[in-house]
Amino acid sequence: MASILNENGAGEDFQKTEPNGAVRSSARWGPQHAGAQELAKLYSPGKRCQEWISVVLCFALMAFNFFHLLAHFHLGHVWYILLGIVGGILTADFASGLVHWGADTWGSVDLPIFGKAFIRPFREHHIDPTAITRHDFIETNGDNCMLTIVPLANMAFNFHTLTPVEIYHIYPWYCYVYALAIFVTLTNQIHKWSHTYFGLPRWVTLLQDCHIILPRKHHRVHHVSPHETYFCITTGWLNYPLEKFGFWRNLEDIIQGLTGEKPRSDDLKWAQKTQ
Numbered sequence: 126m127a128s129i130l131n132e133n134g135a136g137e138d139f140q141k142t143e144p145n146g147a148v149r150s151s152a153r154w155g156p157q158h159a160g161a162q163e164l165a166k167l168y169s170p171g172k173r174c175q176e177w178i179s180v181v182l183c184f185a186l187m188a189f190n191f192f193h194l195l196a197h198f199h200l201g202h203v204w205y206i207l208l209g210i211v212g213g214i215l216t217a218d219f220a221s222g223l224v225h226w227g228a229d230t231w232g233s234v235d236l237p238i239f240g241k242a243f244i245r246p247f248r249e250h251h252i253d254p255t256a257i258t259r260h261d262f263i264e265t266n267g268d269n270c271m272l273t274i275v276p277l278a279n280m281a282f283n284f285h286t287l288t289p290v291e292i293y294h295i296y297p298w299y300c301y302v303y304a305l306a307i308f309v310t311l312t313n314q315i316h317k318w319s320h321t322y323f324g325l326p327r328w329v330t331l332l333q334d335c336h337i338i339l340p341r342k343h344h345r346v347h348h349v350s351p352h353e354t355y356f357c358i359t360t361g362w363l364n365y366p367l368e369k370f371g372f373w374r375n376l377e378d379i380i381q382g383l384t385g386e387k388p389r390s391d392d393l394k395w396a397q398k399t400q
Contacts, residue, residue: 158252158253158398163398164234164245164248164249164252164253164395165249165253165256167234167241167245168245168264169241172241172242173263173264175242175267175271176263176264176266176267176268176270176271177263177267179267179268179270179271179274180262180263180266180267180270182270182274182278183270183271183273183274183277183310184270186273186274186277186278186280186281187277187303187306187307187310189281189284190277190280190281190284190299190303191303193281193284194296194299194300194303197284197289197292197293197296199293199296202296202297202300205296205297205300206297206300208297208301209297209298209300209301209303209304210300210301210304212301212304212305213300213301213302213303213304213305213306213307213308214304214308214359214360214362215362215363216301216305217304217305217308217309217312217359217360218308218357218359218360218361218362218363219357219363220309220359221309221312221356221357221358221359222356222357222358222363222364222367222373223356225247225356225357225358226356226373226376228243228244228247229247229251229352229356229389229392230353230373230377230388230389230392231380231386231388232244232391233391234248234391234395243268244391246268247392248391248392248395251348251352251392251395251396252395252396252398254320254348255320257313257316257317257320258317258320258321260317262314265313265314265317266310266311266313266314268313269309269310269311269312269313270310272309273306273309273310276302276305276306277303277306280299280302280303283295283299308359308360309359311359312358312359313358315338315339315358315359315360316339316344316358318333318338318339318341319333319339319340319341319343319344319358320341320344321341322341336360336361336362337360338359338360339358339359339360339361340361343355343361343364344358344361346364350396351389351392351393352389352392353373353374353388353389354368354373355368356373
C-alpha cells in the first residue's frame with residue numbers, strides 16, 4: 126500500500142497495482158485520470174442551481190429555528206439537550222455511512238437524473254480524491270443542505286403554529302432534530318477537511334486530533350482500494366464497531382444474493398477508464 130501526498134495537501138492511500146497495456150501510459154488517479162475528467166464535465170448548471178437553492182433555504186431555516194429554540198429554552202431541558210446533541214451526532218454519522226455506502230456500492234452514473242446528479246460525485250471522488258479540496262462551499266455542501274430542508278421546514282412550521290405548552294413538551298425532540306440537521310449539513314465539509322493537509326484553521330485540526338470530527342488519518346482507511354470499509358464520514362465514531370460486526374459486508378451479501386448485482390461494479394468501471 127502506498128501513501129501519496131499531492132500538491133493540494135491531500136494524502137491518500139492506495140494499493141500498489143502493476144498497470145499494463147494502455148493503462149501503463151495513463152494516470153492511475155487524480156485530475157488527469159480519464160474517468161475523473163469525464164465525470165467532472167458532467168457537473169451541470171442545473172446541478173449548480175439546485176445546490177445554491179438548497180444552501181440558501183437550509184441556512185435560512187437553521188437561523189429561524191435556532192432563534193425559536195433559544196426563545197423556548199428552559200433550564201429543565203439541559204440534559205435532554207445534551208442527549209439530543211449526542212444522539213444527533215451518532216445518527217448523522219450512521220446516516221453518512223449509509224448514504225456513502227449506498228452510493229459507493231450500488232447504482233450507476235448512467236441512471237436517469239439521479240446518476241449524474243448524485244452518484245457522479247462519489248465515482249469522481251474515488252479516482253480523484255483531491256477534487257473535493259478544489260470545490261467551493263456551494264458544491265461541497267449543496268446536496269447535504271438539500272437533505273435537511275424538509276425536517277427543518279417542518280420544525281419551523283411547528284414553531285409558528287404550536288402553542289408554547291406544546292413546544293415545551295416536544296422541545297427535546299427538536300434539539301435532537303436540529304443537532305442531526307447541523308451535522309448532516311456539515312458532513313461533506315468535514316469530509317473535505319479530512320482530505321486537506323495544509324492551510325486548515327487550528328480549531329479544525331484540533332477537532333480532528335480529538336476525534337470530535339472525522340480525522341484525516343482515520344478516513345484514509347476508506348481510500349484503500351476497493352473502498353469497502355469505514356464509510357461513516359461525519360465523526361467516524363461508528364466505523365470501528367460497524368466493521369467489527371461486518372455490517373456493510375453482510376448487507377452487501379444479502380443484496381447481492383437477492384439481486385445478483387456485484388458491489389462496486391460501476392465504481393470499478395470508472396476507475397479502469399483510460400480514455
